[in-house]
Amino acid sequence: MNGLVDFARLRYAVIEALRIDADPERFVIAYRHEQSLHDLIAGPCIIAFGFFSREEAEAGIRTRVSAAAA
Numbered sequence: 301m302n303g304l305v306d307f308a309r310l311r312y313a314v315i316e317a318l319r320i321d322a323d324p325e326r327f328v329i330a331y332r333h334e335q336s337l338h339d340l341i342a343g344p345c346i347i348a349f350g351f352f353s354r355e356e357a358e359a360g361i362r363t364r365v366s367a368a369a370a
Contacts, residue, residue: 312357313337313349328357 310330317325326347331337337349351357 311349312351312354313341314347314351314357314360315341316345316347318345326361328354328361330354 309332311332311334312328312330315327315329317327319325328351329337329341331340331349334349337346348357348360351360
């Protein structure tokens, strides 16, 4: 597949992977359509979405982790 990625339409979401044997892990994924995100990832695992950059989403992870620790 040799298509170009339309970065202008990408959004980023913070996802939380719940684990029984360890603390939850949070990470950032890119998506194009919000419905596709919800079709792929279970609702409770989506912590936040709609970020315009990966950096903004990663900052959202740090903010939520800091708030949860307080």
